[in-house]
Every structure is written in structure tokens, then in C-alpha cells.
Amino acid sequence: MVNIKELPSKTLLMPGNAACPGCPETLGLRYVSMALGDKAVLVIPAGCSSVIQGIYPKSGIGFPILNIVFAAAASAASGLARAYKIRGLEDAQVVVWAGDGGTGDIGIQALSGAAERNENIIYICVDNEAYMNTGIQRSSLTPYGAWTTTTWTGKKEHKKDVPLIMIAHGAPYVATASVGFPTDFIEKLRRAASIKGLKYIHLHAPCPVGWRFDPSKTVEVAKLAVQTGIWVLYEYRGGVFRISPLSRPYAKKERRKPLKEYLKLQGRFRHLGEDDVKVLEAYIEERWKLYLNMEKTLGSKAT
Amino acid sequence: MTVKLLTGNYTVAEAARLARVKVVAAFPITPQTTIVEKIAEMIEHGEMDAEMIHVESEHSALAAAYGAAAGGVRAFTATSSQGLLYMHEVVWWVAGSRIPLVMAIVTRAIGPPWNIHVSHEDIMDQRDTGWIISIAEDNQEVLDLTLQAFRISEDPRVYLPAMVGLDGFILSHTTMPVDVPSQEEVDSWLPPRSPGPYVIEPGSGVIMGNIPPDEDYMRMRKAMQTAMRNAERVIMEVEEEYYKLTGRRYGGLLECYRCSDAKYAVVLMGTWAGNAKEAADRLREKGYPVGVARIRYIRPFPSMLLREKLGGMKGVMVMDRSVSMGRGGPLFLEVAEALRSKPSMMSVIAGVGGVDVGVDDISSLVEKFIGKVEERGHVYIDEYWYGV
Amino acid sequence: MSEQEEDHLVLPVSHPSPGAMGPTGYWRNFKPVIDQEKCIKCLLCWLFCPEGTIIRHEDNSVSVDYDYCKGCGVCANECPVNAIKMVPEGEEQ
Numbered sequence: 001m002v003n004i005k006e007l008p009s010k011t012l013l014m015p016g017n018a019a020c021p022g023c024p025e026t027l028g029l030r031y032v033s034m035a036l037g038d039k040a041v042l043v044i045p046a047g048c049s050s051v052i053q054g055i056y057p058k059s060g061i062g063f064p065i066l067n068i069v070f071a072a073a074a075s076a077a078s079g080l081a082r083a084y085k086i087r088g089l090e091d092a093q094v095v096v097w098a099g100d101g102g103t104g105d106i107g108i109q110a111l112s113g114a115a116e117r118n119e120n121i122i123y124i125c126v127d128n129e130a131y132m133n134t135g136i137q138r139s140s141l142t143p144y145g146a147w148t149t150t151t152w153t154g155k156k157e158h159k160k161d162v163p164l165i166m167i168a169h170g171a172p173y174v175a176t177a178s179v180g181f182p183t184d185f186i187e188k189l190r191r192a193a194s195i196k197g198l199k200y201i202h203l204h205a206p207c208p209v210g211w212r213f214d215p216s217k218t219v220e221v222a223k224l225a226v227q228t229g230i231w232v233l234y235e236y237r238g239g240v241f242r243i244s245p246l247s248r249p250y251a252k253k254e255r256r257k258p259l260k261e262y263l264k265l266q267g268r269f270r271h272l273g274e275d276d277v278k279v280l281e282a283y284i285e286e287r288w289k290l291y292l293n294m295e296k297t298l299g300s301k302a303t
Numbered sequence: 304m305t306v307k308l309l310t311g312n313y314t315v316a317e318a319a320r321l322a323r324v325k326v327v328a329a330f331p332i333t334p335q336t337t338i339v340e341k342i343a344e345m346i347e348h349g350e351m352d353a354e355m356i357h358v359e360s361e362h363s364a365l366a367a368a369y370g371a372a373a374g375g376v377r378a379f380t381a382t383s384s385q386g387l388l389y390m391h392e393v394v395w396w397v398a399g400s401r402i403p404l405v406m407a408i409v410t411r412a413i414g415p416p417w418n419i420h421v422s423h424e425d426i427m428d429q430r431d432t433g434w435i436i437s438i439a440e441d442n443q444e445v446l447d448l449t450l451q452a453f454r455i456s457e458d459p460r461v462y463l464p465a466m467v468g469l470d471g472f473i474l475s476h477t478t479m480p481v482d483v484p485s486q487e488e489v490d491s492w493l494p495p496r497s498p499g500p501y502v503i504e505p506g507s508g509v510i511m512g513n514i515p516p517d518e519d520y521m522r523m524r525k526a527m528q529t530a531m532r533n534a535e536r537v538i539m540e541v542e543e544e545y546y547k548l549t550g551r552r553y554g555g556l557l558e559c560y561r562c563s564d565a566k567y568a569v570v571l572m573g574t575w576a577g578n579a580k581e582a583a584d585r586l587r588e589k590g591y592p593v594g595v596a597r598i599r600y601i602r603p604f605p606s607m608l609l610r611e612k613l614g615g616m617k618g619v620m621v622m623d624r625s626v627s628m629g630r631g632g633p634l635f636l637e638v639a640e641a642l643r644s645k646p647s648m649m650s651v652i653a654g655v656g657g658v659d660v661g662v663d664d665i666s667s668l669v670e671k672f673i674g675k676v677e678e679r680g681h682v683y684i685d686e687y688w689y690g691v
Numbered sequence: 692m693s694e695q696e697e698d699h700l701v702l703p704v705s706h707p708s709p710g711a712m713g714p715t716g717y718w719r720n721f722k723p724v725i726d727q728e729k730c731i732k733c734l735l736c737w738l739f740c741p742e743g744t745i746i747r748h749e750d751n752s753v754s755v756d757y758d759y760c761k762g763c764g765v766c767a768n769e770c771p772v773n774a775i776k777m778v779p780e781g782e783e784q
């Protein structure tokens with residue numbers, strides 16, 4: 001377990017960057033820094049984090065960074081990782097830091113290729129459930145019902161389950177995480193860093209601007225997503241699938257907080273009717289059934 | 304130095320091996336495919352000490368090669384036609400970041416309709432990207448240009464990526480004798496990859512590509528243009544040194560064939576320059592003072608050299624193997640600008656999509672052009688489609 | 692190298708620095724004020740500050756870097772003992 005007091009007090013996320021107040025991406029980057037320190041090199045495709053760096057010749061994100069075109073993060077990272085291998089930089093960690101759009105939409109082909117080749121990289125999808133950088137357009141990872149500037153009456157389709165797609169690739173490590181639970185995320189990052197091959201971590205990242213909530217609530221909303229069961233923390237490692245301890249209680253429907261507590265904090269769900277809420281509740285139930293089944297069938301091996 | 308019988312594509316692979324490229328990322332497309340196959344074979348058989356990244360597309364091919372180059376190793380890729388268009392976004396990105404990299408372009412027509420034959424649309428489409436762009440006449444030159452591309456791209460006065468063009472099938476799949484230097488000879492001339500302008504690695508504190516103020520952005524673009532100007536000299540120097548190693552040189556950005564006493568010149572690039580040279584020989588037998596100016600580097604473009612060598616001639620005919628739709632032959636437009644249209648000029652668009660253009664075709668075109676000039680004093684024919 | 696040759700290397704390369712977008716104090720509406728008496732040094736505000744502007748001291752006490760704090764209020768929202776108040780800028784505490 002990660003002890004808060006033992007985490008480094010300074011991180012590579014520089015104050016005075018260009019993120020909005022309450023930004024989940026800077027929050028996530030602080031945890032990446034706490035977990036991986038100065039061994040990490042980031043590859044960042046187009047998205048909020050390309051802007052968060054602020055203005056040349058300064059950068060508000062203090063890791064070495066290769067900014068890259070929207071669709072090519074996993075590929076550029078593959079090249080970097082090979083270069084470090086050739087040069088014998090054994091402890092360098094190539095980390096892709098990509099949005100849900102850069103991961104599940106335009107970048108999924110490159111990610112799929114990198115996963116199939118099992119490139120030695122940590123790929124983090126920082127999932128704020130829309131294209132925030134361009135002004136809150138829907139992505140394939142926007143949840144059902146959510147308002148965006150391209151789904152004015154609410155998105156009609158469910159969220160694409162990218163971590164499951166990564167499991168299907170046979171990646172040696174796949175995990176979900178949340179900015180509301182940093183110790184879990186940091187632990188997963190550290191575990192990922194100890195494994196060779198493609199490690200995929202999907203980080204749930206509630207965005208006050210795009211989700212329409214007060215910036216003071218970023219962590220609260222993130223926690224509620226887990227506590228209502230709409231976001232499930234799990235880990236898939238060496239063929240073993242496990243619900244993470246922080247999500248474990250919510251396997252039981254009765255223990256979950258009412259979904260409405262999560263929804264009502266967010267302006268993007270303001271227009272939802274009872275039927276829409278039911279659709280989301282049914283979706284949660286179905287996902288949990290799937291994950292619990294996976295745990296049953298893929299959870300037997302001891303690690 | 305040994306003479307080997309090689310196709311253009313195998314020549315490219317051989318050059319990449321001799322240059323001690325460390326990372327190759329490429330995706331197959333006709334007529335480039337056998338480059339990828341050959342390199343994969345050499346790596347797997349232990350003849351080439353490199354990593355092959357078996358990417359899922361050209362967009363990724365260039366991005367992966369670029370990532371490796373940004374991580375401090377010598378990297379290489381190759382593509383053609385649709386593949387080059389598909390990676391176009393990354394083509395710009397690489398140049399803008401000033402990372403040295405070499406890519407072979409096997410020239411081919413662009414669809415629709417599908418056509419795998421030689422044409423220059425694909426390589427001409429790259430002119431504005433900030434890459435050094437060269438194009439070969441034969442397989443020997445493919446080897447020479449590819450090896451030199453590494454030196455030029457990695458020169459601190461340049462730091463721009465470099466493309467080497469070779470015509471689809473006519474070179475890529477045709478076997479020719481190629482004088483191949485030994486590994487020791489290449490090593491003595493091409494040092495290991497330097498760190499380049501910067502390396503992205505732990506502890507480097509290097510952040511590449513975040514948003515600058517607009518003035519700084521513009522300054523960076525201007526700097527690339529300055530680097531292109533520097534490259535003009537670097538290309539000459541590198542070729543001279545290569546000449547000392549191999550005894551071969553071509554004239555830098557522009558090769559002039561029988562130009563010194565010529566009154567008329569044909570300007571073109573790629574393999575059909577061979578036919579043009581033969582046509583010039585025949586025309587001279589008939590008493591026409593004709594030379595050939597072969598563009599070896601599309602970027603940086605040999606404007607000064609063209610002006611110097613061709614500016615005083617009576618007539619210049621430019622042959623394009625591609626079209627800038629709505630404007631005309633792109634090479635013609637550039638040559639016309641370089642010469643300020645002082646000589647009589649004629650733009651011929653021919654050979655597009657692989658249409659055959661032989662010695663007779665070229666000599667009859669030149670003869671007609673000369674006839675027109677002699678008849679009227681000064682002509683300016685800004686578009687003539689030949690062959691269809 | 693000639694002047695021209697030097698001008699050719701304007702690289703798109705930046706370096707880590709605080710304040711890449713300048714200070715925040717001038718546009719912030721609310722600022723967090725920590726009641727040191729109440730604080731139990733749990734470090735949650737430090738952990739959850741998206742900006743890294745909760746300064747953590749040797750003894751795990753905390754203070755705010757007002758040059759760059761964006762006034763989001765996450766720290767106040769997450770403090771388990773309500774030791775942090777969001778105070779309108781310009782008003783005395």
C-alpha cells in the first residue's frame with residue numbers, strides 16, 4: 001500500500017501551468033510524477049495536456065515531453081522505447097499521456113498496433129469523457145445521456161470499453177484508476193513500471209469544465225463515480241483479472257451510492273429523465289456482471 | 304568497394320544497413336514493399352544490427368521512426384504514394400521538430416483509379432514540408448543519395464529530415480550493377496549518429512512542441528528555411544567528401560549534361576533523364592545544341608544553379624511527371640521562376656501514371672520546341688500534354 | 692559559423708518552469724485560507740491540489756503558494772476537518 005506521507009513532496013507538475021482550475025489532468029500528472037519520478041518521459045498527443053504545458057520556452061509539465069500528432073502517440077512512444085532499449089537506458093519509462101479521444105478514437109489504431117507488438121511502454125488514457133481541448137465534443141468514451149457540444153440532447157450510445165479492448169489484445173498489464181483515488185493509481189503505476197511490455201492504465205478524470213460541475217468537486221465527483229459503481233477499478237495482470245479493493249464493496253448493488261448522487265452534481269446530465277437514468281443503471285449492472293464473471297473465469301491464478 | 308547486381312529497393316536496404324540504421328519502422332506498399340522485406344530479412348538473419356518496428360500503418364511508420372530518432376538513434380523508413388499521403392501529417396511534424404531522419408520514397412501514382420506505376424505526384428506533394436528532397440536517376444545514385452542523406456540530415460548546419468526518391472519499378476524493381484562501398488569505407492565517412500539538436504530522454508528537461516507565441520512560431524519556420532539554404536552548401540561538401548571516398552559525384556543539386564555549350568536544355572528529374580541525355584546526344588548529331596539539366600534536389604531547389612547554367616540559353620523545356628491541378632507542371636513553374644522566364648520556355652506534362660516516354664518522344668518534343676523558338680524568336684508554352 | 696548559419700536553429704524546445712502561464716493571483720476570485728489550529732496534517736489537501744500549490748513542509752504542515760494557486764477549492768472540499776476556507780479575494784480573512 002502507498003503511504004501518503006512517503007510520497008515525494010515536489011512533483012514535475014509545475015504550478016502556473018495553463019490548466020483550468022480543478023483540472024483532473026494536472027492532478028493525474030502529479031500522481032504520475034509521484035509514482036515514476038524523473039525516469040518517465042511523456043509522449044503527449046493533441047489534447048488538453050498539450051495546452052496545459054503553457055507557453056514556449058517554458059513548460060508547466062516538467063517531464064521530458066515529446067508532443068506528437070493526435071493519432072500517433074503509441075507509435076512515437078514505440079520508437080522512443082526502442083531507442084532507449086538500444087542505448088541501454090534500462091530504467092527509462094516511456095509513458096503515453098493521451099485523452100479519451102486520443103486513445104479510443106483517433107489513436108486506437110496506433111495503440112492496437114503497439115499493444116500487439118507488446119512495446120515496452122506505459123500507456124495512460126486520461127479519460128475526461130469528451131474532446132475537451134476543442135470545446136467538449138462527444139467522443140466514443142462519452143457516456144450515454146451526456147450533453148456535449150455535439151450531443152445537445154444527450155449522447156445516444158454507451159461508453160466504449162477501451163480497457164476491455166486492451167485485455168483482448170493480451171497486454172501484460174491493464175488497469176483502471178481514478179484521480180479520486182491517487183494511492184490506488186500510484187500503486188498501479190509502480191506495478192506497471194516493474195513489468196516489461198505494454199501496460200495500459202485507464203484513468204477516470206472528471207473535468208469541471210466539460211461535465212459542468214464546480215471546480216472544487218473534481219475529486220468528489222471522481223470518488224462518486226467509483227462509489228456509485230459507474231466506474232469500476234480493476235487490474236488485469238498476467239492473465240488474472242481482479243476487482244481492486246477500493247471498488248470491491250460496490251460489487252454488491254446495495255452498497256453502491258444512488259447513481260443520482262453522481263448525476264446531479266453534473267450539468268451535463270441535467271436534462272436526463274427517469275428512463276435515461278434507468279438506462280445508465282442497467283448499463284452499470286451489466287458491466288458489473290461482466291467484470292465479476294471475468295474475475296470468476298480469469299481470477300483463479302494466484303499472483 | 305564491390306559491384307553488386309541490385310534492384311533499386313535492395314540498394315536502399317543496403318544503404319540503410321551500411322549507414323548502421325538502428326531502428327526501421329515501415330509498412331508495405333507497392334512498389335516500396337521489397338525494401339521492407341529485405342530489411343526485415345537482414346535483421347532477422349543477423350546481417351543488420353537494428354530493431355524493426357512492424358507498424359500497422361504509414362502514419363505510425365513515420366511516427367515510430369521519428370520517436371526513435373528523437374530518442375537519439377539513427378532511424379529510417381520508406382514508403383510510396385498512398386502511404387506517403389497517409390503519413391503526411393507526421394511528415395510535417397518531423398521536419399518542424401528538426402530531428403534528423405531519412406526516408407526513401409518510391410515514386411508512384413496516386414489514386415483513384417488505382418495505379419501502381421511511376422509518377423511524381425507523391426514526392427512533389429512534399430515540397431513544402433521542410434524535408435530535404437532528392438531524387439535519383441539510377442540505382443547507383445540511389446545508394447549514393449541515401450548514404451549522403453544521413454550526413455546531410457545530421458549536419459548541425461541543417462538538422463532537417465531527408466527524403467530520397469527513386470522511380471517506382473523503373474528503379475525499384477530493375478536490377479543494375481551498383482558499386483557498393485564496404486562497411487569500413489562507409490564507417491570512415493559516416494560517423495555514428497550524433498545527439499542531433501536535442502535528445503528526449505530522462506533528465507534532459509527537453510519538452511518538444513508546446514505552444515509558442517506566434518512570433519516564435521514564425522521564427523522557427525524562418526529558421527527551417529535558413530537551414531534549407533545552409534543545406535545547399537552542405538550537400539556540395541558532403542558530395543565532395545563522398546567523391547574522395549568513392550570517386551563518384553554528380554554536381555550537387557543539379558546535374559548538367561552537355562550544358563556548357565548548349566543553347567537549349569531539357570529540365571527534368573528521375574529516371575527519364577537517361578532518355579533525355581540520349582535524346583540530347585542524338586539531337587547534337589543532327590546539329591541541335593541541346594543539353595540536359597537534371598534536378599537532383601527538389602528541396603532545396605537549385606534556383607541559383609539553374610539561373611547560372613541555363614539563364615543565358617535560348618530555350619528551356621521542362622518535363623513534368625505530375626500536375627498541380629488548376630495550375631500546371633509543378634517543376635516547370637519552379638524552373639520558370641528560377642529563370643525569370645528569360646529564355647523561351649515550354650512545359651511538357653508526360654509520363655504521368657507510368658505512361659512510357661522514350662528517347663524518340665523526348666527528341667521529337669525538343670525538336671518541335673526548337674523549331675517554334677527559331678520561327679518566332681521567343682515562345683512561352685505553359686502547358687503541353689504529351690502522350691494522351 | 693556565419694550569422695546565417697546560427698539563425699537556422701530556432702528549436703521548438705521548451706524547458707520546465709513554474710509560471711509557464713504566468714501568476715494566477717490577479718485573476719483568482721477565491722483563495723484558500725488554512726486554519727493551522729484546526730489542521731491535523733493529514734496532507735489530503737496537498738495530495739488533491741490539482742496545481743501543486745499546497746506547499747508541504749518538513750513537519751507535514753501545509754501552506755498555500757498564492758502566486759500560482761488557481762482558487763479551485765478542491766483543497767477546501769477535501770479537507771476532512773474543514774480547516775480550509777475559500778475566501779473572496781480582497782476580503783480580509
Ligand SMILES: Cc1ncc(C[n+]2csc(CCOP(=O)(O)OP(=O)(O)O)c2C)c(N)n1
Pocket residue numbers: 046047048049069070071098099100101102103128129130131132133134139
Ligand atoms: C488530426 C487532428 N484532428 C483533430 C485535431 C483537433 N483536436 C485537438 S485535441 C482534440 C480533442 C482531444 O480530446 P481528448 O483526446 O479526449 O483529450 P482532452 O482534450 O479531452 O484532454 C481534437 C479534436 C487535431 N489536433 N489533430
Ligand code: SF4
Pocket residue numbers: 018019020021022023024025026048052128132133207208209210
Ligand atoms: S477542460 Fe478539463 S481537462 Fe481540459 S484543462 Fe480544463 S479542466 Fe483540465
Ligand code: SF4
Pocket residue numbers: 022722723739740741742743744745755759760761762763764765766767
Ligand atoms: S484552491 Fe485549488 S489550486 Fe489553490 S491550493 Fe486549493 S486545491 Fe490548490
Ligand code: SF4
Pocket residue numbers: 725729730731732733734735736737753769770771772773774775
Ligand atoms: S486537508 Fe485539512 S487537515 Fe489535512 S493537511 Fe490539509 S488543511 Fe490540514
Ligand SMILES: [Mg+2]
Pocket residue numbers: 099100101126127128129130131132
Ligand atoms: Mg478527453
